[in-house]
Amino acid sequence: ATVQTADYLIVGGGTAGLVLANRLTENPAVSVLVLEAGGDGLGNVNISDYTRVGAAWGTDIDWQFPTQPLYYANNRSLGSAPRGKVLGGSSAINGDVFDRGDAREYNEWQALGNPGWNFSTIFPAEKQSEKFYPPDASDDIDYVLDRHGTDGKVASAFSIAAPPIHNDIIASVVNAGGVETADLEGGNVTGIAHVTNAKLPTNETRSTSATAYYFPYSYRPNFKVILHATATKIVWRSTTPGNAVAGGVEYVDQNGVTQSVSANTVVLSAGSWGSPPILERSGIGNATFLASLGIKSVVDLPGVGENLSEQTLVPMQWQLNTSLPIPRSPFLLNMESIQKTFGPDNLSTIESLLDAQTTSLSNALHEAHKRLYQAEAPWIEQFIRVSTPASGPSVLSMYAVNLHPLSRGYVHIVSANGTEYPEIQYNWFQNPFDLYLVAAACQRIQKIANTPPLSGWLTTSIAPAPGVTDIAGLEEHIKNTAIQTNHIMGSALMAPREDGGVVDPDLKVYGTKNVYVVDASVIPIEPAAHLQGTVYAFAERAAELFKQNQ
Template identity: 30%
Template sequence: MDEFDYVIVGAGSAGCVLANRLSADGRHKVALLEAGGSDLNFWVRMPIGYGKTFYHNTLNWKYLTEPVPGFDGRQSYWPRGRVVGGSSSINAMVFIRGQAQDFDGWRALGNPGWAYEDVLPFFKRMEDNLSGADQWRGRGGPLTITNIEDVAHPLCQNYLAGGVEAGLVRNQDFNGATQEGIGIYQITTRKGFRCSAATAYLAPASARSNLRVIKAAHATRVLFDGKRAVGIEYRQGSELRSIRARREVILSAGAVNTPQLLQLSGVGDPVLLRRHGLDVVLPAPNVGRNLQDHIGFDHLYKSTQPTLNDVLRPWWGRLKVGLRYVLTLSGPLSLSVNQGGGFFRTNPGRTRPNMQLYFSPVSYTRAVPGKRALMSPDPFAGFLVGVSNCHPTSLGQLAIRSADPFAPPEIQPNYLSTEEDVQELLEGAHFLRRLAKTGPMREIIESEIRPGPEVLSDEALIADIRARSGSVFHPCGTCAMGADASASVVDPRLRVHGLESLRVVDASIFPRITSGNLNAPTIMVGEKGADLILEDAR
């Protein structure tokens, strides 16, 4: 059996960080297990290629939730990265840290060391912000952050001007002094290519003799000696293998696969485990609970002006932008379609922004969620403006459905199960209508396609929200961090309560979801987690 000091499960947004930082000084032997394969894939590396990876058979776990009552019984599609780089290799690349109050809230829940002032140095350390460093932003770190203000689609200017007319302030940096306002998103790209966690952290460390990356290695269970984690069992091809950890086993498999692996290993609700014939190593009913996710919906419009539809729909347009990308690594294929953004308060009583805005100069009226082909939009000029909730109060859960480690877990997110979430998104729909009536937006709107001008009453808008909302792919919280072992899964140093030599370092430890996209805070958790592990090793 191979032996390493640290065995990490999952080469995703946090796992790649850990592999780099734990192997950096050469003193520790580190193994990184990844169920997927290489990220050396055209659709992974080309930024707009995420439209292909979102439903790719080998790059994506392609999870489906259970029918969601709040969605009128619809299932929700959950793409998750099954590739080196994890979901940072298939996401839309928008870089958002979250609000300072998010992390201060983590500390208030009993997690010392996780306030904004504590995590800000890690955010600054991890990034190479091409717009420059200041008291909030970093330069020279592994992860390249690109400002697309000068290359965003021209219709973004109408969106920005409309937002200001609707009462929002212009914000040049959502990751700076404040998140509030309207602006253009920064994205994780480097010289025309996606800059994933694998690009930023794993590639520079891959030649180290003390780091071994094992691909196509599907972890099946954590191995225990009593209450101490001593290794991982995994399947690679047709072979069942084991790997031993002298110091620690670290689970970084994400908000779905980490709690699933814990339950398969005998750590979870004892009733669930015994139902599936599993021995209970540790009764831990909170594993898989506290599931949180952002949900949102779009309002779609026919445009009076050309949009990306006019460029990406005809074959000659695709050929033109394809040649431009190949020759210059620039143009629409080097960007995300999520270009305009923003964060706002849906009513004056809110103490901070509670809703995220999206503007995409492209539309897909026939697309099934999760199956949008970004290179095949509508055959007419169109665009979308969307919202998603920053602080949902609906909580879900995740549980294995059998003892088979290859069976997808049962996921019930319980979207829109609280009246607060419903009313908040209703307020968001009213804001989208107000935004569409501004002068700059009226200039570019020919007609509203979805939900349609006939949808006017609150009841009709709520029905539309239930019928068309979906995940924006930010699951977290399923192994929540907290000091109280009866109400959480890991302690503030990310050690699993009640067990030895086992940590969780990924988005599943979020006690509360952060405001906006989760890739940046997940990478931060990897950075801080690595420091905690190295401190304890000393």
């Protein structure tokens, strides 16, 4: 086997991994080696054309992770779930929405026992990651420049001009008691506004972590990437209890041959379904579970693979009375608190459901969610777009997204075999709070749709069927139609060890001397946003920490 060495070995050249690799290699004295299971993706139009959302799913640049049937949603199967298997990772195949979370959410990262992780450190990291291109005045899209970064690496811009119906959608949200905001960035994510894409407007191509953080810097001699290299497990130099030392990583190359690389520091950036399985195969996880698979325990860490969080998305759609001359409009996002969703007089049932601890959510996370509620943090997103099929009238979609689900799933290996898919269970709606909340969110969307001037555009409801307006009927609609946002996180939680944590605030895995996780799996509280903007900011801040600790 070929042996290469580096100061830092980063497993996964995805969204977070390439940010860290880029920032560390700014110092020519530091060498970084990235192992990426996929290829470079160069020339793949399903990556570069950001409007082709979904075209890459099910192809060779998608992992196509199998998922378990949803026990609490009529045992429905979602089949396989997409994750990017290519340089850039999921930033290369995602929906390309680019936005960030609320200050109240980032401050809860710190309140959970992670000093230094709060809005005052994340906001500068957000700006550091972004290069914002303001829209033309003729596009009729508001923004606030100082909420954006203008000097960072990920290009962001609004997509095409908004059609006139958008002003009526905004007016109906306001008429139904909501608020309009000029720009959802900057830490107060409340109200309705347009949202940017990660794209370079000069040539209308997608900005990924590979186009932003790798390709322009691949000339650096200290920044090496091995493609088609699937890491299987950590190779230990010593397994002294409480202080295990990694010597490197084993991987399978494109010919199926096992190779190894050595490094002073091992960083897992293989994503929320990629990093926990590598830890488990390396002996880090629930010791009893690992013993059942014949794996010797190195660190007994029951939080590994647990606490998997995924925001659900429920379709609410109406037929328009006209066919608009656009295939699809840009996205509008309306972010609202639970108090807004229910109205002030209808909170008692949801409060008692929120108080009940019925899931595997740790007490610390449960308390954090209660504080978010008290602070009236954004909790429900309405993800809004108008699209026009090849024939027939246009369709208004106002998806209901639960930003802070209490139900938690898991990802665990099924054998010690390094390339076998893990078992993934989302566990949606295990906690009745989630189902009831989303049903009320659907009613809130129906109220907005029935409010002028938007109501004047709409004919029949497509989803759910016309007349389904009561909580019970909407709960069935939710169970039968909820799909992923693909914002998975939390499966290698940054939290105190006694609260199910896997990494400490320096992102170091408990019980090890030199193993870290830097990807969405450590993020402890969901942002009121689509996840990539937060992952970029998180990884920028992680890189700062690594540099400080060098």
